[in-house]
Amino acid sequence: MRTSASPPGDLTAVRGGLVWFRDDPFLTSDEEALVHVKDGLLVCENGKIVAAGPYGDLVRDLPDDVKVVQYRDKLILPGLVSCHVHYVQTRIIAAYGKQLLDWLDHHIYPEEKRFSDADYARAVAALFCDELLRNGTTTAMVNCATYPRSVDALFAESVGRGMRLAAGKVLMDREAPSALLDASPQVAYEQSAELIERWHGVGRSIYAVTPRFAVACTPEMLRTASKLWRDHPGTLLQTHLAENRNEVKKVHQLFPKCKDYVDVYERHGLLGPGAVFAHAVHLSKREWKRLYRTGSGTAHCPTSNLFLGSGLFRMKRATNPRRRALVGLGSDVGGGTSLSLLQTASEAYKVGALRGFPMNGVKLFYLATTGSAAAMRLDHLVGSLEPGHEADFIVLDPTATPLLAARTSNTKTIHDLLFTLAMMGDDRTVLATYLNGRLAHDRDDPSAPSRTCWSGPAEVRTG
Numbered sequence: 001m002r003t004s005a006s007p008p009g010d011l012t013a014v015r016g017g018l019v020w021f022r023d024d025p026f027l028t029s030d031e032e033a034l035v036h037v038k039d040g041l042l043v044c045e046n047g048k049i050v051a052a053g054p055y056g057d058l059v060r061d062l063p064d065d066v067k068v069v070q071y072r073d074k075l076i077l078p079g080l081v082s083c084h085v086h087y088v089q090t091r092i093i094a095a096y097g098k099q100l101l102d103w104l105d106h107h108i109y110p111e112e113k114r115f116s117d118a119d120y121a122r123a124v125a126a127l128f129c130d131e132l133l134r135n136g137t138t139t140a141m142v143n144c145a146t147y148p149r150s151v152d153a154l155f156a157e158s159v160g161r162g163m164r165l166a167a168g169k170v171l172m173d174r175e176a177p178s179a180l181l182d183a184s185p186q187v188a189y190e191q192s193a194e195l196i197e198r199w200h201g202v203g204r205s206i207y208a209v210t211p212r213f214a215v216a217c218t219p220e221m222l223r224t225a226s227k228l229w230r231d232h233p234g235t236l237l238q239t240h241l242a243e244n245r246n247e248v249k250k251v252h253q254l255f256p257k258c259k260d261y262v263d264v265y266e267r268h269g270l271l272g273p274g275a276v277f278a279h280a281v282h283l284s285k286r287e288w289k290r291l292y293r294t295g296s297g298t299a300h301c302p303t304s305n306l307f308l309g310s311g312l313f314r315m316k317r318a319t320n321p322r323r324r325a326l327v328g329l330g331s332d333v334g335g336g337t338s339l340s341l342l343q344t345a346s347e348a349y350k351v352g353a354l355r356g357f358p359m360n361g362v363k364l365f366y367l368a369t370t371g372s373a374a375a376m377r378l379d380h381l382v383g384s385l386e387p388g389h390e391a392d393f394i395v396l397d398p399t400a401t402p403l404l405a406a407r408t409s410n411t412k413t414i415h416d417l418l419f420t421l422a423m424m425g426d427d428r429t430v431l432a433t434y435l436n437g438r439l440a441h442d443r444d445d446p447s448a449p450s451r452t453c454w455s456g457p458a459e460v461r462t463g
């Protein structure tokens with residue numbers, strides 16, 4: 001930390017209850033895993049966390065001219081991390097329909113076609129980034145559309161806000177409307193490589209190679225995705241896996257020589273650290289073992305799995321201590337019904353309960369912060385208040401609504417409080433979001449950009 005004598009840096013100090021994780025609550029006790037400082041001080045300098053601990057211990061080292069921002073009786077946590085979402089589906093969230101494959105044809109593909117228009121893409125990207133911040137999500141792994149300009153639009157908006165997003169252009173060359181298909185795997189490679197050149201490492205951007213899923217990719221496209229990922233060290237990879245039973249059946253038909261769905265991706269070189277597989281609902285023990293052995297990540301997307309009737313994720317199997325796979329949470333909007341990771345955590349609890357594995361607040365908040373960051377192999381950068389991490393954090397308000405205030409005033413332990421916030425919290429609970437140590441969203445500031453309403457094309461049809 002800067003002392004009174006050192007030259008002035010970009011210093012922020014906030015006071016409140018601090019919560020983060022120093023270990024994995026799926027492998028150790030809650031007491032070992034959770035760090036809770038009741039009256040804490042978090043100090044950030046030049047975008048990094050430089051100190052986090054008891055207020056009384058740290059405040060005397062603060063230079064006299066630094067004003068401490070007071071969040072007494074609030075909780076300060078790492079920014080939430082969503083490891084699976086589609087920004088190009090923001091405006092088609094909550095579309096009534098059948099299950100996955102039919103819903104893609106009727107709602108999703110028609111909307112994604114609109115992202116060939118750069119202005120439309122930019123307007124939705126701005127809305128999406130503001131909504132993430134309003135919901136306390138500071139890092140996300142994002143699917144764009146097939147069109148490179150849909151990626152340009154998103155990174156332009158996220159870089160402008162200073163967000164750490166991973167994103168990429170969707171790769172697909174079959175089983176979708178022709179306007180959305182890549183011309184060829186070779187063209188898809190070239191367009192993706194150009195995007196990597198243009199955006200990877202710009203601001204805090206990370207490129208994520210994005211084959212849509214095995215149904216929509218020929219074997220050659222899957223091999224191309226692997227080559228792209230391996231030719232560009234530091235990039236990530238994201239795709240969908242075993243979301244829906246009919247999808248799994250179709251994958252078996254399309255890849256008859258492969259043992260199972262995970263084997264399809266493994267044979268095409270797509271497993272490994274930095275790869276994140278969304279859903280992973282219908283997997284055998286063998287498949288979980290391969291995900292674990294290869295260090296691949298998975299994104300549990302409960303609101304989506306319930307909304308589309310896809311199935312119930314097996315958290316107990318995924319986090320079996322003998323082969324603990326990396327799992328994070330994803331909103332999966334537009335299959336998911338909320339961009340709030342608090343609401344996502346609430347549904348994760350219910351899915352776990354239906355599977356006989358109810359998770360407490362410590363596990364749920366771990367999944368939404370460090371867990372997601374670890375699935376993306378970014379836990380050394382984000383998802384923690386440990387000094388050295390990037391200074392993305394949020395302030396949660398336990399009195400955000402009358403009912404929440406009544407309930408949380410009746411909590412006796414931090415465990416009870418965290419669980420209540422995970423069950424009842426939403427965007428109203430997020431009082432403030434900080435990026436790089438700077439305020440990026442203030443719930444109570446009516447002029448904040450995140451308060452502006454959609455100003456793109458209006459097509460309200462009520463008849």
Ligand SMILES: [Zn+2]
Pocket residue numbers: 084085086240278332335
């Ligand atoms: Zn998805």
